[in-house]
Amino acid sequence: MKGLDKMKEIFERRSIRKYRDKPVSEEDIEKLLRAAMAAPSAGNQQDWEFVVIKDKDILNSIPNVHPYASMLKKAPLAIAVCADRGRGSHKGYWVQDCAAATQNILLEAQYLGLGACWLGIYPREKRVKGLKEILGLPDNVMPLSLIAIGYPDEKKGPTKRFDKSKIHINKWEE
Numbered sequence: 001m002k003g004l005d006k007m008k009e010i011f012e013r014r015s016i017r018k019y020r021d022k023p024v025s026e027e028d029i030e031k032l033l034r035a036a037m038a039a040p041s042a043g044n045q046q047d048w049e050f051v052v053i054k055d056k057d058i059l060n061s062i063p064n065v066h067p068y069a070s071m072l073k074k075a076p077l078a079i080a081v082c083a084d085r086g087r088g089s090h091k092g093y094w095v096q097d098c099a100a101a102t103q104n105i106l107l108e109a110q111y112l113g114l115g116a117c118w119l120g121i122y123p124r125e126k127r128v129k130g131l132k133e134i135l136g137l138p139d140n141v142m143p144l145s146l147i148a149i150g151y152p153d154e155k156k157g158p159t160k161r162f163d164k165s166k167i168h169i170n171k172w173e174e
Contacts, residue, residue, distance in 0.1 A: 009110040012158050016115025017071040019150030023054075024077045028112050032079065032149070035108035039100035045088030048101050051080040051135050058134060062146070065130025069119050075148040079105060080121075080131065086140035095122070098144035105147050115152030118145055 033050055041047065053059055059072040072078055081102045083094035102118055109116035121127045121143040131143045 009107045013106055013110040014156040014159065015117040016150075016152045016154060016156070017117050017148070018152065018154040019071070019074050019076065019115060019148075020153045021074075022076065022151045024114065024149060024151075028114065029077065031112060032105050032108050035104040036079075036081070036101040039097070039104045041097040041100070042090040042093030043088065045090050045093070045097070047083045047085070047088040047094050048098050049082045049084050049141055050101075051082065051137075053078040053080065053135070061134055062131065065134065066119060066121070066127050066146070069146070069148070071117060071148050072146075074153075075150045077149045079147045079149065080135060080143050081105070081145045081147065082137065082141050082143045084140055085142050094142065095144060102145045102147060105149075109147075109149055113151070114149055115154070117148045119148065121145055 029052060033052075036048065036050060037046070039048075054077055059075060059078060062072050062078070063069045081098045083098050085091075085094055088094070106116050106118060121131055122145075128143060131137070131146065132141075135143070137143065
């Protein structure tokens with residue numbers, strides 16, 4: 001389809017859980033964070049905060065509190081996307097703000113030739129509490145997601161998820 005090739009990162013992005021033993025450059029980390037902070041936010045409150053995790057001991061400890069985070073043991077990098085819930089006038093919209101920032105990181109990673117995987121933290125209480133402890137997050141900071149990032153050591157083709165049956169025009173009709 002014409003036009004879709006201009007947005008190839010959206011259509012080619014896949015969850016990558018296997019990484020090569022190669023660090024991500026500081027320049028690419030900044031590009032990921034710039035993309036995150038280019039996301040829309042409710043009332044432009046930009047209530048997001050990011051914790052860049054490169055320490056192997058920290059990466060290795062996270063699977064103890066998140067059952068699907070074992071890929072972090074091989075990832076050179078993870079970014080925790082958090083919100084300062086004490087900031088901003090649009091209370092409760094931090095989830096959307098941080099989700100948009102997370103998606104932007106995933107798309108920029110794809111563009112940069114990196115692999116990434118979104119790990120959900122919020123609203124799972126055990127994951128939230130565990131990650132807050134591991135990262136030393138203050139009470140007002142809530143982690144929404146954790147993104148494993150590295151150079152892919154697996155190849156996945158694009159997925160086809162388009163489903164016309166999920167589209168409703170003007171109102172819900174079966």
